[in-house]
Amino acid sequence: MVEFEYFVAGVLPYLTVTVFALGLFYKLIRWQTSPEHLPWELYPYPETFGEQIKELLKEVTTLHSLIKNNRRVWIQSLLLHWGLYILGLWIILNLIGLGVAYYVGLIGATLTLVGSITLFLVRISNTELRRISAFVEYFNLTFLMALSGSALYSNFFRIDLKTYLLSLIAFKPNVTMFTTEDILTLLLVQLFLIYLPLSRLVHFVGKYFTYHKVKWGEAE
Amino acid sequence: MMKVFDEYRALSDDTLKPDQPKAKRFIEAMRKFLDKKENWTFWLPYILTLELCVKCGTCGEACPVYTASGRKEIYHPVYRSEMLRRIWKRYFTLSGKIFRGLAGAKDVTEDDINALAEAVWRCTVCRRCAMVCPLAIDNGLITREIRKIFDAIGIAPDELKENGTRAQIQYGNATKTPTEAFKDTLEFIKEDIEDMKGVSVEIPVDKKGVDYLVINNAGDYIAFMETVMGIVEIMNYVNADWTLNTPDTGVNDVVNYGLFYSDAELVAVAKAQLETIRKLKPKVVVIGECGHAYDSFILYKKLYKEMYGEEMPFKLTHIVALIDRWIREGKLKVDKNKNPEPVTFHDSCKWGRCAGVYEEPRRVLKAVCKDFREMYPNREMNYCCGGGSGFAIMFKDEFLKFRMETYGRIKAEQIKATGASVVATMCANCKGQFREIIKYFNLPVRYAGVSELVANALVYK
Known part of the structure; x- marks a missing residue:
């Protein structure tokens, strides 16, 4: 068990970072180096850089297109996405060393958990959504549920991320700071990061290409 | 005709040959279109759509076929795209090869391919689904990409290929109207305008170097003559330096059905049209009342550069833009x-x-x-x-x-x-x-x- 915990907290992170970075890099390079395709914009679209940024922020923060066109999944999706944004914020606040980070982490994980559960429920209960859903849709949501649930259960947001990351950078991983419950969360976090660039969840960066390179054409 | 997808058929048995195996050929053709260089025209939007769909169902809410059909599952945009995505996963992704069904992959059958060949002709690629997609991915484009794959293995509706793009290139127009018959039609239009409106009009043809070369959908001269008559009257009213063209100059039909189903055909028709325009050297090419033609000509700006290594030497506009301008200018x-x-x-x-x-x-x-x-x-x-x-x-x-x-x-x-x-x-x-x-x-x-x-x-x- 000790060996397993050491593997998860002391060895796997190097693999995780490598796979995550290479996977994401591969996707980005693959899309970025695509040949200039024929124009395939949809009109009207925001034409200036400023207009595009404004539209992008509106979509990212409110999931505006779902409000307009598919309200049945809007609030659930919004909870899930804001949960993930706040978890990102937790990382920053934790690294800075602010005490409030702990509560930010709790809020982020709670929203992610509620969002993924409610999205799972709407997907399985709505006939139309159920018809177009396959195993992988449920798997992704279950993964997010397990991840956020485990983090809350293990009280993961109390950990000192900065100390841990510095120990990894120094190749002297501090594995003693984790409880057995933390190890499960840490494992799930890393599996998620490995899975992310290989899955459709990579839409968080792919969306830049679908909007900026296809639907909107090039900014002025 | 035998049922392969639903109660309708867009492809004849002669074209589809539902009893003959084609899955292998389909997969080989599909491989070609997954290649960046081979499919440079649409590779990025195609790949992004294959890789990123999260199946939120927003596209279905926007799709007229799906909603008007009483929300039949087979008409959902995601259903159609998934028919291809399952094949892509199974034969072209590592996760699909290893995890098969769990990764959304499926061994393809001949029935799957026949159904897919018909399914892509239940969508007009109106792109309303892409307009509303939160991820800006395009199920309409997937439909068109599937049509490209089928065309590459010889399966395309005869209305659009044999009697469409092929006829257009051979005869100068998809209606197969020869020059003499075309000129007779113009004479008829001239007489009709003069009889009905009491005004005399000229319909110049094949003039070189004019301000405006107007190219109509050749079908308009047969089915929607009033539109052509309107254009003729308007061009005469403003005393424009303009011309139509006959098949003697090459292509006198503005349509490009390749836009619907095949890049190879799109480019072949574009080339024939652009060669014709280069011969006539107009200052402005005016697209008549034909939506997909204007859309195609927008694409030609890039194709022209690929073909001739220079910018298009003529301006592009459409008849309604000209009319709008002339009304505002008081002409x-x-x-x-x-x-x-x-x-x-x-x-x-x-x-x-x-x-x-x-x-x-x-x-x-x-x-x-x-x-x-x-x-x-x-x-x-x-x-x-x-x-x-x-x-x-x-x-x-x-x-x-x-x-x-x-x-x-x-x-x-x-x-x-x-x-x-x-x-x-x-x-x-x-x-x-x-x-x-x-x-x-x-x-x-x-x-x-x-x-x-x-x-x-x-x-x-």
Whole structure:
């Protein structure tokens, strides 16, 4: 068990970072180096850089297109996405060393958990959504549920991320700071990061290409 | 014809050959289109759509076929894209090869391929689904990519290939009209305008170096003559330096059905059209009332550079933009009382969502019609009429019924709600579909080209 915990907290992170970075890099390079395709914009679209940024922020923060066109999944999706944004914020606040980070982490994980559960429920209960859903849709949501649930259960947001990351950078991983419950969360976090660039969840960066390179054409 | 997908058939048995194996060839052709270089034209949007869909179902809510069919599963945009995505996962991704069904992959069967070949002809690629997608991915594009794969293994509707792009390249137009017959038609148009309006008009042909080379959909000269007559009258009214062209110069048909199903055909037709234009050396090429043609010519800007290594030496515009400008400049004097009946406007998908032409036709119609009424929803959210992708000329088996009971039913309701007695549109495919919608639903309306309404409102001293 000790060996397993050491593997998860002391060895796997190097693999995780490598796979995550290479996977994401591969996707980005693959899309970025695509040949200039024929124009395939949809009109009207925001034409200036400023207009595009404004539209992008509106979509990212409110999931505006779902409000307009598919309200049945809007609030659930919004909870899930804001949960993930706040978890990102937790990382920053934790690294800075602010005490409030702990509560930010709790809020982020709670929203992610509620969002993924409610999205799972709407997907399985709505006939139309159920018809177009396959195993992988449920798997992704279950993964997010397990991840956020485990983090809350293990009280993961109390950990000192900065100390841990510095120990990894120094190749002297501090594995003693984790409880057995933390190890499960840490494992799930890393599996998620490995899975992310290989899955459709990579839409968080792919969306830049679908909007900026296809639907909107090039900014002025 | 045997059932392969639903109760309709867009492809004949001769074309589809449902009893013959084709799955292997399909997968090989598919491999080619997954290659960046081979499929440079649309690789990025294609790959992004294959990789990123999270199946939120937003596209289904926007799809006229899915909603009008009573939400039949097989007509959901995701269902159609998944038919291809399962094959892609199974044969072209590591996760699909290892995890198979768990990763959404499936071993393909001959029945799957036959069904897919038909399924892609239940979508007009109107791209309303792409307009609303939160991830901006495009199930319409997937439909077109699948058609490309099928065309590469010799399966394409004969209306669009043998009698479409191939005929256009061979005869100069998809209607196979030779020069003499074309000139006779122009003579008839000239006499008709002179008889009906009491004005004398000239219809120049094959003139080189003119200001405006007007190229119409060749089908307009047969099916929608009033539109052509309107254009002729308008060009004469402003005393423009203009010309039409005959098949003697190459291609005198502005359509490019390749846009619907094949990049190879798109480029072949484009090349023939551009060669013709290069010979005639006009300052401006004016696209007649044909939505997909204008959309194709937008693509030609890049294709021209690929073909000739330089920018297009002519400007591109369309007839309604010219009319709009000439009305605003006072060159076209119009009296809206000459069109007193209520008129509504149908935004063609190709002119609207795909090309951004929303305001010019509205300004023109408001100037020439006494009672202009909007149809709702409109502009980028307008519903496709069901004539797009060449559906307007596809009648096999019960295919007309499919067009009417899906797209057609929604459009008929939209038209009724306006209370208009004239539906104006600037697309030949839409006009073809409206002709059938009006008959099928027994609507007390007529359809008209924008140019026709403008010509009717012209004021002669």
